[in-house]
Amino acid sequence: MARYKDEQCRICRREGQKLFLKGSRCYTDKCSITRRNYAPGQHGQKKKKLSEYGTQLREKQKTKAYYGVGEKQFRRYFEMAESKKGITGEILLQLLESRLDNVVYRLGYGSSRAQARILVTHGHFEVNGQKVDIPSYLVKPGDEIKVREIRKDSKIIKENVEVNGSRPVPAWLEKDEANLGGKVVRLAAREDVDIPVEEHLIVELYSK
Numbered sequence: 001m002a003r004y005k006d007e008q009c010r011i012c013r014r015e016g017q018k019l020f021l022k023g024s025r026c027y028t029d030k031c032s033i034t035r036r037n038y039a040p041g042q043h044g045q046k047k048k049k050l051s052e053y054g055t056q057l058r059e060k061q062k063t064k065a066y067y068g069v070g071e072k073q074f075r076r077y078f079e080m081a082e083s084k085k086g087i088t089g090e091i092l093l094q095l096l097e098s099r100l101d102n103v104v105y106r107l108g109y110g111s112s113r114a115q116a117r118i119l120v121t122h123g124h125f126e127v128n129g130q131k132v133d134i135p136s137y138l139v140k141p142g143d144e145i146k147v148r149e150i151r152k153d154s155k156i157i158k159e160n161v162e163v164n165g166s167r168p169v170p171a172w173l174e175k176d177e178a179n180l181g182g183k184v185v186r187l188a189a190r191e192d193v194d195i196p197v198e199e200h201l202i203v204e205l206y207s208k
Helices: 008-015 023-027 052-067 071-083 088-097 100-106 113-121 155-163 199-206
Strands: 125-127 144-147 173-176 181-184
Touching: 052 071, 052 199, 071 088, 071 199, 088 100, 088 199, 100 113, 100 125, 100 144, 113 155
Parallel strands: none
Antiparallel strands: 125 144, 144 181, 173 181
């Protein structure tokens, strides 16, 4: 899958808000939004009025960047959400929140979603006792996520536990820091999703 490989901070500057793509750096004065809160490029400081389509497109691009998902995969999530009963935009966010890499990040075992994705890919985690190395794996209520026994001495995992120990865990997850794990209590509801996104704009964009 194609993945954006340029400077991550440029994405935040393009969207004009913090997307927390660089982990702990985003909470310091080194954050690009703090230092240069305008779009990258030669004409970045010029104010541009977006059309309706432009506003909808930026909302989609922002959400894709936030979760680290490519266009093809994001479209597939939308089609899954559209086929289910309920509010399409909220179900879309619920599916994105259910990704294993996002759950690892939410539990504090990854400093960012990008790092969590790498840790999952490298086989650091198991779900219900079985090794899972697919970041897009969708968890279900009752699933138990743990750092694999052979990975518990990982320096990165230990650092993340220490640094992210105070990070709040959403209500739909239950953290078991003593055993380096966690449990999915229920699927995420809209009020559990704290990202600055207006999902109805994405639905409008794909419905055209």
